[in-house]
Amino acid sequence: MIKLQNIEKVYRTDTIETLALNGINLHVAKGEFLSIMGPSGCGKSTLLNIMGLLDEPSNGQLHIDGHTVTKLSDKELAGFRNKRLGFIFQSYHLINDLNVLDNVELPLLYRKVNAKERRRLATAALEKVGLSNRLRHFPTQLSGGQKQRVAIARAIVGEPEIILADEPTGNLDSAMGNEVMDILIQLNQQDKTTIVMVTHDEQMARKTHRLVRLFDGAQVQ
Amino acid sequence: MLKNYFKIAIAVLKRRKFFTFISLFGISFTLATLLVLTSFLDKVINDEYPDAKRSRSIYVTGIEERGKGTRSSSALSLGYVNKYILHMKTPAAIAFHSMQIGTNAYHNGKKISVNYKFVNSVFWDIMEFDFLQGKPFSAQQVNSLDKVAVISQDLSDAYFGIGEPAVGKYLEVGNDKYRISGVVKNVPATAYMLNGDMYIPYTLSQDNPNEQTYFGSWNAVLLARSKSDMPLIQKEYEDIIARLPHSDKRFTKTLSNADEYLDAYMRAGNQDGKSKTWIYTALGIFVFLIVLLPVVNLVNINITRIMERSSEIAVRKAFGATANTLVYQFIVENIILTLLGGLFGLLLAQFFLWILNGAALLTNVHLTLNLTVLFTGLLICLIFGFLSGVYPAWRMSRFPIIKALKA
Numbered sequence A: 001m002i003k004l005q006n007i008e009k010v011y012r013t014d015t016i017e018t019l020a021l022n023g024i025n026l027h028v029a030k031g032e033f034l035s036i037m038g039p040s041g042c043g044k045s046t047l048l049n050i051m052g053l054l055d056e057p058s059n060g061q062l063h064i065d066g067h068t069v070t071k072l073s074d075k076e077l078a079g080f081r082n083k084r085l086g087f088i089f090q091s092y093h094l095i096n097d098l099n100v101l102d103n104v105e106l107p108l109l110y111r112k113v114n115a116k117e118r119r120r121l122a123t124a125a126l127e128k129v130g131l132s133n134r135l136r137h138f139p140t141q142l143s144g145g146q147k148q149r150v151a152i153a154r155a156i157v158g159e160p161e162i163i164l165a166d167e168p169t170g171n172l173d174s175a176m177g178n179e180v181m182d183i184l185i186q187l188n189q190q191d192k193t194t195i196v197m198v199t200h201d202e203q204m205a206r207k208t209h210r211l212v213r214l215f216d217g218a219q220v221q
Numbered sequence B: 001m002l003k004n005y006f007k008i009a010i011a012v013l014k015r016r017k018f019f020t021f022i023s024l025f026g027i028s029f030t031l032a033t034l035l036v037l038t039s040f041l042d043k044v045i046n047d048e049y050p051d052a053k054r055s056r057s058i059y060v061t062g063i064e065e066r067g068k069g070t071r072s073s074s075a076l077s078l079g080y081v082n083k084y085i086l087h088m089k090t091p092a093a094i095a096f097h098s099m100q101i102g103t104n105a106y107h108n109g110k111k112i113s114v115n116y117k118f119v120n121s122v123f124w125d126i127m128e129f130d131f132l133q134g135k136p137f138s139a140q141q142v143n144s145l146d147k148v149a150v151i152s153q154d155l156s157d158a159y160f161g162i163g164e165p166a167v168g169k170y171l172e173v174g175n176d177k178y179r180i181s182g183v184v185k186n187v188p189a190t191a192y193m194l195n196g197d198m199y200i201p202y203t204l205s206q207d208n209p210n211e212q213t214y215f216g217s218w219n220a221v222l223l224a225r226s227k228s229d230m231p232l233i234q235k236e237y238e239d240i241i242a243r244l245p246h247s248d249k250r251f252t253k254t255l256s257n258a259d260e261y262l263d264a265y266m267r268a269g270n271q272d273g274k275s276k277t278w279i280y281t282a283l284g285i286f287v288f289l290i291v292l293l294p295v296v297n298l299v300n301i302n303i304t305r306i307m308e309r310s311s312e313i314a315v316r317k318a319f320g321a322t323a324n325t326l327v328y329q330f331i332v333e334n335i336i337l338t339l340l341g342g343l344f345g346l347l348l349a350q351f352f353l354w355i356l357n358g359a360a361l362l363t364n365v366h367l368t369l370n371l372t373v374l375f376t377g378l379l380i381c382l383i384f385g386f387l388s389g390v391y392p393a394w395r396m397s398r399f400p401i402i403k404a405l406k407a
């Protein structure tokens, strides 16, 4: 499903060069639930962002679902993210000016889906994460766990093949974290969604199919 | 999609109430000012009362002579009109009139200020005054020095009573009594070359029709047979000025112009054309500045908003928005903002006009927001929205996603 070959990422600023990723080779199978662990600053987010086409590698090849996705145009990138990828971030990144329903509809705005259908799909996605009673709430009126569930609904509303989650439970207490984790596991098992999750939590990682450890931009396990 | 943008636009407005207020106020105030200006210009340009034939009329409003260290400039003398203008071949008809002269009339112990003008009889043929009562005085009456007058509705109402018949009655001004020949609809003060409370035969003026000086208090209106005749008239007048002997040996140069309506209006008596250029330039600079300030203000605010909304932008990109979609969204949002500002501006303009009309700074000038003015307003708003949105939107759409998501 996702294939990384010799991925390198160098961040250059005026004074320093940081090698954030150093020759990563990784293959994520279709339907796999993979977790990535490693100390802070070792390049986990960078790796996930590259897989999610939010950032470009400095070197190396990236294939998603058989397509070579390095050097795509802005429009092609947008289309790819829109149809095949779903993101979940540690700090949720909901749009505070929009209510829960509108937030979840967001990916469908960039597809040819009419308003009624958008509403229906968003409501269904929110039902899946157990938030069908909070449609008109605004993000600021929700708890952290609820916010993250809205974010999951937004990630799955377009039924992407791949979900990329960057420390989705990082800001949550263990009870809420477990709830979110359960939803992800269910998605993976029922909908066969491929999931790549960055986490700091060994316990969460143990619930996934495979664990990859990074250290200083390189894969150690 | 549009509805979604609308929601976001409103939410963003609500969130930044102070900045929204400042930018909305900037737009509204500017728009209101422009609307009042447009309304005024519309009045000047499109209200053709009483010179309805203005599109084929030529106006001579003054003459200037210059010499070393000396310069004289004023309206025309009656002698000049008589000797040079009335002999012109190309115009179909020639009207002339004096400038307004202020005096007082007394009626039932009440003082009424009266501005009167001397006119020839052709004046009534060229102008299309609206006679509410009676008719103009004739050439014969002018020649036989009849003390007759055409007065404005305002004067008639003040002197004879509102709506009372006035024709045939006598109005006493100074030491003379004038028989009223007709009552006309009021001329707005914006038609400053032609307005007055009372029009009487030029033959009653003290001015000598054979006087040698060129300087006096008269204007002439030359009517062309057709629009295409107008350059001929202007050419003939130029030739007259070229051959005109100097009225005094001090002078070496003569300036006088045969203008179309708007040029004459803007010239405001100044023969060397500088005042016209000056008015156009000032108007241009004024409009430019007044438009520039809120646009710069909006651009500024929009750029600040980008930083604030970087997370939203990144999220939209992550979920499939292209750079172009974001540019479009931002411009639409901005146009919504400016249209809102425009709506307030409209109300504000209506309020300004209400004050202006109420204060009667310009007599008989009732400024309104007609379709031309509204259309101009809408256009200004769209231009505002577009101008102030494009650059910030472009910057926003190129904002790197990961940078924004770090926050």
Ligand SMILES: Nc1ncnc2c1ncn2[C@@H]1O[C@H](COP(=O)(O)OP(=O)(O)O)[C@@H](O)[C@H]1O
Residues within 6 Å of the ligand: A011, A012, A013, A018, A019, A020, A038, A039, A040, A041, A042, A043, A044, A045, A046, A047, B403
């Ligand atoms: N935009 C950037 N510019 C410069 N350096 C960066 C940038 N993003 C990340 N880095 C550096 O790259 C390394 C990996 O960062 P990151 O992938 O965020 O680590 P993690 O998610 O594992 O904590 C760090 O040393 C970080 O400082």
Ligand SMILES: [Mg+2]
Residues within 6 Å of the ligand: A044, A045, A046, A166
């Ligand atoms: Mg990270």
